[in-house]
Amino acid sequence: MTPQQYVQDKAARSGSSFYYAFLFLPPPRRAAITAFYAFCREVDDVVDEVSDPAIAATKLAWWRREVATSFEGRPSHPVMQALQPIAAEFGIRADHLLSVIDGCQMDLDQSRYLDFAGLTRYCHLVAGVVGEVAAGIFGRTQEQTVAYAHRLGLAMQLTNIIRDVGDDARRGRIYLPASDLKQFDVKAQEILNRGYSERFTALMRFQAERAHRCYDEALALLPETDRNAQKPGLMMANIYRSLLREIEADNFQVLHQRISLTPMRKLWIAMQTHWRGR
Numbered sequence: 001m002t003p004q005q006y007v008q009d010k011a012a013r014s015g016s017s018f019y020y021a022f023l024f025l026p027p028p029r030r031a032a033i034t035a036f037y038a039f040c041r042e043v044d045d046v047v048d049e050v051s052d053p054a055i056a057a058t059k060l061a062w063w064r065r066e067v068a069t070s071f072e073g074r075p076s077h078p079v080m081q082a083l084q085p086i087a088a089e090f091g092i093r094a095d096h097l098l099s100v101i102d103g104c105q106m107d108l109d110q111s112r113y114l115d116f117a118g119l120t121r122y123c124h125l126v127a128g129v130v131g132e133v134a135a136g137i138f139g140r141t142q143e144q145t146v147a148y149a150h151r152l153g154l155a156m157q158l159t160n161i162i163r164d165v166g167d168d169a170r171r172g173r174i175y176l177p178a179s180d181l182k183q184f185d186v187k188a189q190e191i192l193n194r195g196y197s198e199r200f201t202a203l204m205r206f207q208a209e210r211a212h213r214c215y216d217e218a219l220a221l222l223p224e225t226d227r228n229a230q231k232p233g234l235m236m237a238n239i240y241r242s243l244l245r246e247i248e249a250d251n252f253q254v255l256h257q258r259i260s261l262t263p264m265r266k267l268w269i270a271m272q273t274h275w276r277g278r
Helices: 003-014 015-024 028-051 052-072 080-088 096-109 116-138 144-163 164-168 178-183 188-190 198-220 231-249 263-276
Strands: none
Touching: 003 015, 003 028, 003 080, 015 028, 015 198, 015 231, 015 263, 028 052, 028 080, 028 096, 028 116, 028 144, 052 080, 052 096, 080 116, 096 116, 116 144, 116 231, 144 164, 144 231, 178 188, 178 198, 198 231, 231 263
């Protein structure tokens, strides 16, 4: 299996909404975003699939060394063998990749966030930086597009957090800020026990409203001159926002299930966005 086949397989098997946006890119940009996304999946899987935190930390340390040696021209992992040769062309830097690893390290080091400011720092590393790199691969020409990409990354990561409350609770994690729990009188143990209440629903509605504001703010930041190039990001935004609306329509029944969109619906949303350009 070639490195290019490896990253393609990694992206396709993930079932992620991102994959559907990749389909509409020209081959060179599709190859770059697929390799970058495969890297993100590899390091994220370290945290999600390795039960021993010490082993996970060791694996993340290995990835830090792999990034360093890859940018010295000596990649050993198939993901980096696919990504490193095209990194400079699309403005992908070592510090971008190291930031993503730092975000995964935060998953190992803490399972709670005191306030939204702390959560935003985490989202910046695992989603904002990813958005910045993706925007560069898609073909940005304006500096303001970076701000759009970071805000959109935050909106999408907040959507992930809302969707995954139950899955995270099973791992002993709560990404909802403790200050928000206090505001709505929801105890951490209630979430860990996956118990529903009107207070929990109000808390989740507050989270959804925050995510919607971030989507609106992101779209307002996108320069018109970059809108066409950034259509893949808009596809992802529309898919994720549709998921958020689905969760709202289901009254935030996220503690016992992982709500998702069907592959066909994701593809249809991506196609509609491609046609409409927004």
